[in-house]
Structure formats: C-alpha cells, structure tokens
Amino acid sequence: SQTIHQWPATLVQPVGSPLSLECTVEGTSNPNLYWYRQAAGRGLQLLFYSVGIGQISSEVPQNLSASRPQDRQFILSSKKLLLSDSGFYLCAWSVREGSPLHFGNGTRLTVT
Amino acid sequence: QQQVKQSPQSLIVQKGGISIINCAYENTAFDYFPWYQQFPGKGPALLIAIRPDVSEKKEGRFTISFNKSAKQFSLHIMDSQPGDSATYFCAARYAGGTSYGKLTFGQGTILTVHP
Numbered sequence: 030s031q032t033i034h035q036w037p038a039t040l041v042q043p044v045g046s047p048l049s050l051e052c053t054v055e056g057t058s059n060p061n062l063y064w065y066r067q068a069a070g071r072g073l074q075l076l077f078y079s080v081g082i083g084q085i086s087s088e089v090p091q092n093l094s095a096s097r098p099q100d101r102q103f104i105l106s107s108k109k110l111l112l113s114d115s116g117f118y119l120c121a122w123s124v125r126e127g128s129p130l131h132f133g134n135g136t137r138l139t140v141t
Numbered sequence: 142q143q144q145v146k147q148s149p150q151s152l153i154v155q156k157g158g159i160s161i162i163n164c165a166y167e168n169t170a171f172d173y174f175p176w177y178q179q180f181p182g183k184g185p186a187l188l189i190a191i192r193p194d195v196s197e198k199k200e201g202r203f204t205i206s207f208n209k210s211a212k213q214f215s216l217h218i219m220d221s222q223p224g225d226s227a228t229y230f231c232a233a234r235y236a237g238g239t240s241y242g243k244l245t246f247g248q249g250t251i252l253t254v255h256p
Contacts, residue, residue: 035184072147072230073185073246119184129175130244132184 031056035120035133042140048093048107050136052120055101060122062103063130064095067117079103115140144168145233147247154254160218162250164231167212172236175244176205176216179228188229189216221254228252 032055042048054060064076075088077095085095092111096104103120120133147164154160164174173192177185191198191205191214198205204217218225231247 072248075243075245078243121184129187129190132177132186134182134184137182 031122031131033120033122033131033133035118035136037136038134039137040139042110042138044112044140045109048105048110048114048138050105050118050120050138052103052105052133053101054103054122057101057122057124059100061125062097063121063123064093064103064105065119065121065132067119067135069116073119077105110140112140114138144245145231145247147231147250149250150248151251152253154221154252156221156223156254156256158221158254160221160225160252160254161215162229162231162252163213163215164233164247165211165213166233168233168235169212170236171233173234174205174207174214175232175234176203177230177232177246179230179249185230218252221252223254223256226252226254 035052061080063078065073066076067073077085077087079085079097082097082100092114093107115138117135117137119135121130123130145164145166152160175190176188178188179185189200189203189205191207193209196207202219205214207214228249228251230249232244235243
C-alpha cells in the first residue's frame with residue numbers, strides 16, 4: 030500500500046532563517062506531488078505541484094520554492110522565512126492528475 | 142477568488158442528530174467533488190466523493206447530495222457521533238485546460254458532536 034511521510038511534524042523558526050520541509054511517498058511510482066498550506070481557520074491553498082522529477086509548477090507568488098530531486102521526494106524550501114510563512118504545510122500525492130488526492134500529516138511551522 | 146463557498150463555518154450537533162454542510166460553486170469546469178475529513182494535527186483524509194452525473198451518493202452514514210443546476214452540493218452525516226467531530230472540507234476538481242486535475246477547497250466547517 031502507498032504511504033506518505035512528512036517531517037518534521039512541528040517546527041519553530043526565527044524570521045530570516047532558511048526552511049526545508051521534506052515529503053516522501055512509498056509504494057507508488059511517478060506520483061503527482063503537491064504542497065498545500067493551511068492557514069489557521071482557512072482552507073487549503075495549493076502552493077506547488079509536480080508531475081515528475083525536476084518539474085515544478087508554482088500556483089502563487091511567494092517566499093517559498095519547491096524541488097523534486099527524486100521521483101518520490103518533494104521538498105519545500107525558503108531562503109529567508111517571513112512571519113507570514115507560519116502555517117500548516119501539507120504534502121499530498123495522487124496517482125495522476127484527476128485521481129484522488131492523499132495527504133500527509135503535515136508540518137506545523139511557526140515563524141517567530 | 143474563492144471558487145467554492147462552504148457553510149457553515151462551524152456546526153454543533155447532538156449525538157444521533159444529522160449534520161449538514163453545504164457547498165456552492167461557480168465554475169462549470171469542475172467534474173469531481175470530494176469531501177475531506179480532518180482531525181486536529183492530521184492531514185485531511187478523503188471521506189466520500191461524487192461526480193456531477195449523479196445526484197446522490199451514500200457510504201454508510203455519509204451522503205453527498207448534488208444539485209447540478211443550482212451548482213450546489215452538500216454532505217449529510219446521519220446519526221452523528223462524537224467521533225465525527227472534525228473539520229470537513231468540500232472540494233472541486235478542474236476538468237480541463239491547464240488546471241486539469243487541480244482541487245480547489247472550501248474554507249472548512251468545524252463540526253462538534255456533543256454526547
């Protein structure tokens with residue numbers, strides 16, 4: 030069966046520090062991968078998605094970037110965090126575009 | 142621009158009651174409407190989904206009602222239980238163009254079921 034792993038579960042970082050969140054998927058090949066952000070009391074906002082290694086599409090202009098160095102690895106990064114980057118970051122995968130989306134358990138990021 | 146509007150923001154129901162959450166959309170390019178359930182500190186999990194060629198889908202205590210002409214769909218939870226207390230998100234999937242397959246989510250409904 031397929032599983033998705035996200036880490037860390039929680040993270041507290043000072044303003045201006047770098048960020049690296051990692052997500053890996055097991056049990057499937059060539060998944061579509063997604064990064065979502067969930068702000069407190071708000072819905073899910075799609076940040077990035079990838080249909081293959083090195084292929085990244087950005088949905089919203091922001092202080093973050095994403096990379097996919099391996100087939101089942103998706104990384105969310107920032108060179109300098111802002112207070113507004115605080116939130117709950119969720120990685121998700123699907124077999125292909127249009128198939129059901131499966132989420133990881135998220136990373137709670139607090140920028141202080 | 143919010144493409145899927147969800148209501149209410151929060152809902153309190155007594156055990157055994159019916160919970161109803163509503164969503165409305167504008168874009169006719171949507172072709173698939175899932176509902177997700179999220180417990181605190183966890184990622185959303187797919188609960189039930191419907192396609193627009195069906196007016197109703199039932200899985201256990203959970204039912205989606207879909208009204209294509211009104212561009213509305215709703216989640217009904219029958220015999221609500223305290224374990225159903227969670228945040229529920231509706232979503233809609235784009236059917237074509239460069240946005241094919243992308244989900245847009247409602248703002249979420251926090252459901253509390255009192256024992």
